[in-house]
Amino acid sequence: xxxxxxxxxxxxxxxxxxxxxxxxxxxxxxxxxxxxxxxxxxxxxxxxxxxxxxxxxxxxxxxxxxxxxxxxxxxxxxxxxxxxxxxxxxxxxxxxxxxxxxxxxxxxxxxxxxxxxxxxxxxxxxxxxxxxxxxxxxxxxxxxxxxxxxxxxxxxxxxxxxxxxxxxxxxxxxxxxxxxxxxxxxxxxxxxxxxxxxxxxxxxxxxxxxxxxxxxxxxxxxxxxxxxxxxxxxxxxxxxxxxxxxxxxxxxxxxxxxxxxxxxxxxxxxxxxxxxxxxxxxxxxxxxxxxxxxxxxxxxxxxxxxxxxxxxxxxxxxxxxxxxxxxxxxxxxxxxxxxxxxxxxxxxxxxxxxxxxxxxxxxxxxxxxxxxxxxxxxxxxxxxxxxxxxxxxxxxxxxxxxxxxxxxxxxxxxxxxxxxx
Amino acid sequence: xxxxxxxxxxxxxxxxxxxxxxxxxxxxxxxxxxxxxxxxxxxxxxxxxxxxxxxxxxxxxxxxxxxxxxxxxxxxxxxxxxxxxxxxxxxxxxxxxxxxxxxxxxxxxxxxxxxxxxxxxxx
Numbered sequence: 001x002x003x004x005x006x007x008x009x010x011x012x013x014x015x016x017x018x019x020x021x022x023x024x025x026x027x028x029x030x031x032x033x034x035x036x037x038x039x040x041x042x043x044x045x046x047x048x049x050x051x052x053x054x055x056x057x058x059x060x061x062x063x064x065x066x067x068x069x070x071x072x073x074x075x076x077x078x079x080x081x082x083x084x085x086x087x088x089x090x091x092x093x094x095x096x097x098x099x100x101x102x103x104x105x106x107x108x109x110x111x112x113x114x115x116x117x118x119x120x121x122x123x124x125x126x127x128x129x130x131x132x133x134x135x136x137x138x139x140x141x142x143x144x145x146x147x148x149x150x151x152x153x154x155x156x157x158x159x160x161x162x163x164x165x166x167x168x169x170x171x172x173x174x175x176x177x178x179x180x181x182x183x184x185x186x187x188x189x190x191x192x193x194x195x196x197x198x199x200x201x202x203x204x205x206x207x208x209x210x211x212x213x214x215x216x217x218x219x220x221x222x223x224x225x226x227x228x229x230x231x232x233x234x235x236x237x238x239x240x241x242x243x244x245x246x247x248x249x250x251x252x253x254x255x256x257x258x259x260x261x262x263x264x265x266x267x268x269x270x271x272x273x274x275x276x277x278x279x280x281x282x283x284x285x286x287x288x289x290x291x292x293x294x295x296x297x298x299x300x301x302x303x304x305x306x307x308x309x310x311x312x313x314x315x316x317x318x319x320x321x322x323x324x325x326x327x328x329x330x331x332x333x334x335x336x337x338x339x340x341x342x343x344x345x346x347x348x349x350x351x352x353x354x355x356x357x358x359x360x361x362x363x364x365x366x367x368x369x370x371x372x373x374x375x376x377x378x379x380x381x382x383x384x385x386x387x388x389x390x391x392x393x394x395x396x397x398x399x400x401x402x403x404x405x406x407x408x409x410x411x412x413x414x415x416x417x418x419x420x421x
Numbered sequence: 422x423x424x425x426x427x428x429x430x431x432x433x434x435x436x437x438x439x440x441x442x443x444x445x446x447x448x449x450x451x452x453x454x455x456x457x458x459x460x461x462x463x464x465x466x467x468x469x470x471x472x473x474x475x476x477x478x479x480x481x482x483x484x485x486x487x488x489x490x491x492x493x494x495x496x497x498x499x500x501x502x503x504x505x506x507x508x509x510x511x512x513x514x515x516x517x518x519x520x521x522x523x524x525x526x527x528x529x530x531x532x533x534x535x536x537x538x539x540x541x542x543x544x
Contacts, residue, residue, distance in 0.1 A: 112529025114483060115490055120526060167528060174498050174521025176478070178538025179445045182521075218526075220494055228494045230524060277452075303452040324452040326461055330498055340499060343468045344538060346518040348500035351492050351535075353479050355507060392505070395486035399504055400477035401515060407538060408440045409469035410433035412462040413447035415425040416455065 001025055002033035008055060010042035018084025022055065029081030030057045032106035035092070049091040056105045057082070058090045058225055079106070090225060097155040098125065099290040099334045102227035103219055108163040117223030122169065122189070124210040124217075124235075125157040146207065154215055154288055162198055162210060167191075169218055171231045173255075173331070177406060180328040180342045181319050185255030187218060187231045192246050199238055199249045212238055215289075216253050217335065232256055232289070232335025256289040256335040260318060266309035267317065271419075274300030274325030278318060278339065285314035293338040301325040304419040324416070352393035426458030430470035433544060443469065474543035476504050476517035482532040493533055496522060502537050515541055 001024070008022040022036040035056045042049050049055070059082045092104050108121030134146055168190040175182055193199050200206040210216060212235055219229040233253035240249050264284050269277055275295040282292060303324050318337075322329045328342040433440075441447055446465075453461060479502055481489045500519040505512055517537025524533045 111526075111531065114487060114529050115531070118490065169524075169526050171524040171526075172521070173523075174519070174536065176521055176536040177444060178518070178520040181445050222494065301457065302454055304454060306452065320451060323448060326464070333497065343465065343540070344499060344518045344520060346499055346501045346540070348497050348519070349492065349495055350501045350503065351479075351496075353502060353504040355504075392507075393503075394481070394489055394492065396479050396504075397482055397485045398478075398480040399506075400479070401474065401504070401506055401513070402477040403474045403543075405437060405440055405443070405473065407443055407469055407472045407475060408433070408437060409443050409446055409465060410430040410437060410471075411439045411441040412428040412465045412469075413425065413441055414427075414451060414453070414458050414462050414465075415423050415447075415449050416453050416458060417450045418423050419452075420422065 002031050003035070005034050005036045007039045008036035009039045010044060010049070010055070011040050013042060013044060013089075015045070015088070018087075021084055021087070021089070022057075029083060030059070030087050031080035031082070032057070032059075032078070033104075035104065038091075044089055044091050047091045047093070049093060050095045053094055054092045054104070056090045056092060057087050058105050059086045059088070094158075097290060098157060098159065098215075099155075099232065099336055101159060103159065103161070103221060105221070105225040107161045108221060111220065119221040120163060120169075121161065121219050121221060121227070122163040122216065123159040123161045125154060125215040126160055126208065126210055127157070128160065128208060146203070155290075157215070159217070160210075162191075162216075171218060173231070173333075178344055180323050182328060182330040184258045184261070184315075185231060185233060185331050187216070187233055187253045189216075189251040189253070191249040191251060193249045194246045196240075196247070199240065199251070201240060210235060210238075210251075212236070215256075215335075216251075229333045229335075231333065234258065255331045256287075257315065257329070257331050257337055259289070260285040260287050260315040262286075262314055263311055264314050264317065265311050267306065267312045268309050269303075269306040271305040272303060273298075274303055274321055274327065276300075277303055277321045278329075281314055281317050281321060282337065287314075287337070290334075290336045293332055293336055295339050296327055296341050300327070304416060306417070307419065307421040353396050353399065354392035354394065355396060355399055424455040424458055426453075426460075426462035428459070428462035428466035428470075430466055433470050436544070468540060471542040471544040472539060474513075474515065475539040475541070476502060476515040476537050478537070479504060479535045480532065481535060482530070484530050484532075489533075490531065493524070493531060496533065496535065502535060515539060 005025050012020050014020045024030055024034055035054045038049055038051055038053050038055055041051055090105050103121040103123060108119040111118040111120050170188050172186045198209055200209055214235045216235055217229060217232040219227055221227055233255045235251055235253045237252045262285055275298050318329050322339055326342055327339050330338055332338040481493055483489050498519055501516060503516045505514040517539045519535055520538045521536040522533055
C-alpha cells in the first residue's frame with residue numbers, strides 16, 4: 001500500500017539501522033510513495049524536520065557491499081518492493097510556505113525512456129474531498145466562496161499531484177529581446193480527462209479539484225529526487241471542448257505576477273528608495289505569493305515622489321519603479337517576483353552550444369545542422385545515453401544568429417516625471 | 422518640471438540613422454532622480470549603441486542531445502549562452518544572456534527555445 005502509513009516517532013531513528021525505521025502499514029516491504037507523519041522533531045538526512053512533516057521512503061538501489069548474502073538483490077527496483085537495507089528516507093516539510101514545499105519523491109510521472117530516472121510533476125493547490133470546506137447553508141452571504149476552505153490560504157493550501165492525466169505542457173517565461181518590461185509567464189496544459197475525474201464542471205465535485213483560480217505548478221524530480229520547479233501560476237481558463245472522445249481539457253495558467261495586473265486608485269508615493277516602493281506596490285496590489293527575492297541592493301536607488309493622485313496598474317507601477325532604479329521585474333521559477341539589474345548582467349550558468357557534432361576542424365567529417373526533421377524521422381535522431389554527443393558543446397538543431405537593428409539603440413532618451421505637486 | 426537624459430552614438434547614427442525605439446525606449450515618466458538620468462542613458466548607450474549581430478535564439482532538444490537535460494532543468498533568466506557558428510570562415514562566436522524561454526514537454530521529449538539578448542558589440 002502506498003500513501004499515508006500513519007504516524008512515526010523519529011526519536012530513535014538511526015540512519016543505516018533498519019530496525020529503527022518506520023514500518024509500512026501491515027508490515028512487509030517498502031514501496032515508492034509511502035510516507036509517515038512525524039510526531040516529533042528530528043534531523044533526517046541532514047534536513048531539520050518538524051512535527052507534522054512527512055517522511056518519504058526512498059531507494060537508490062542496493063550497492064555491492066551493502067548488507068550480507070541473501071539480504072536482497074543487488075541493483076535497483078524502481079518502485080519497490082524494497083526491504084529495509086535498500087531504503088533511506090527523505091523529509092518533506094509541510095510547515096514551509098507553499099512556494100518552498102518540494103514535490104514528494106516519486107510523485108508525477110517518468111519523463112520518458114530517453115530521460116531515465118527523471119520525473120515530471122504537475123501539481124495543483126486544492127482541497128481533497130475529505131477536507132472541510134464551505135458548503136451550501138454555511139456562513140453568511142459574501143463570507144467565502146462555496147468550496148473554499150475557510151481557514152487556509154495559498155501559503156498553506158496542500159499540493160495535489162495531477163500529473164497522471166496530463167500528456168503535454170508548454171511553458172513560456174520572459175521575453176524574446178531583453179526588454180525591461182517582462183510579460184507574465186504562461187503555461188498551457190493538455191489533459192486527457194475522459195470522465196471528469198479531475199476537471200469537473202459540476203458542483204460540488206468541482207470544489208475538490210483544480211478549477212479557475214487554482215494555483216498550479218510544473219517541476220521535475222531529478223534521479224536524486226531533488227525537486228526543480230519550472231513554473232508556478234494560477235489557472236486562468238479551463239476549456240472542455242465537446243468534440244469526440246477522449247475528453248481533452250485544455251488549461252491555461254498565468255504566472256503569479258498576473259495577480260498584480262489590477263488598478264491602484266489614487267496612487268501616490270513619497271520620495272523613497274526603490275526597494276521600499278516595490279514592496280509597497282506589492283502590498284497594495286494584494287500580491288500573496290511569497291516575499292520578493294532579495295533586491296539587487298538595499299536600500300535601492302532613490303526615486304522621485306509621486307505626489308499627484310493617479311490610477312495606476314500595479315504591474316505597470318512595478319515596472320516603472322524598477323526601471324527607474326535600473327532594475328527590472330521578472331518571475332522566478334517558484335513563482336515569486338524577482339528583481340534583477342537592467343540591462344541584464346548575466347552571471348547564471350554558462351551553456352556552450354554547437355551546431356556540429358564532430359570535433360574535426362575542417363573537411364567532410366563536420367556535420368552542420370541546418371533544418372532536420374528529427375521528430376518524424378528517427379533515422380536522424382541522435383539518441384544517446386545521457387553523455388554529450390559533442391565535445392564542442394550541447395548540440396542544437398537550430399540556432400538563430402541575426403544581424404539586424406532590433407536591439408540597436410544609438411539614441412537613448414530617458415525622462416522622468418514631474419514631481420512637483 | 423521633467424528632466425531628460427539623452428545619449429547619442431554619433432558614429433552609429435551616421436551609419437544606421439537614429440535608432441531610439443528598441444527595447445521599449447524611449448523611457449518616459451520614470452521616477453529616476455534628475456541627476457541619475459544622464460548616467461542611466463549613458464549606460465544604456467554603452468550597452469546597446471553598437472548591437473547588430475546577435476544570438477537571437479537557440480533550440481534545445483533532449484532527443485537531439487540528451488545532455489541538454491541538466492541545463493534545461495537549471496535554465497533561468499540571466500544564464501549565459503555561448504555559441505560558435507561553425508562551417509563559416511572565420512568562425513563566429515557570440516554570447517547572449519537568457520531573457521526568456523519556451524519549454525515544450527511531452528512524453529519522452531523536452532524541447533525548449535531559448536531567447537537571448539546580447540552584450541557583444543558588432544559594428
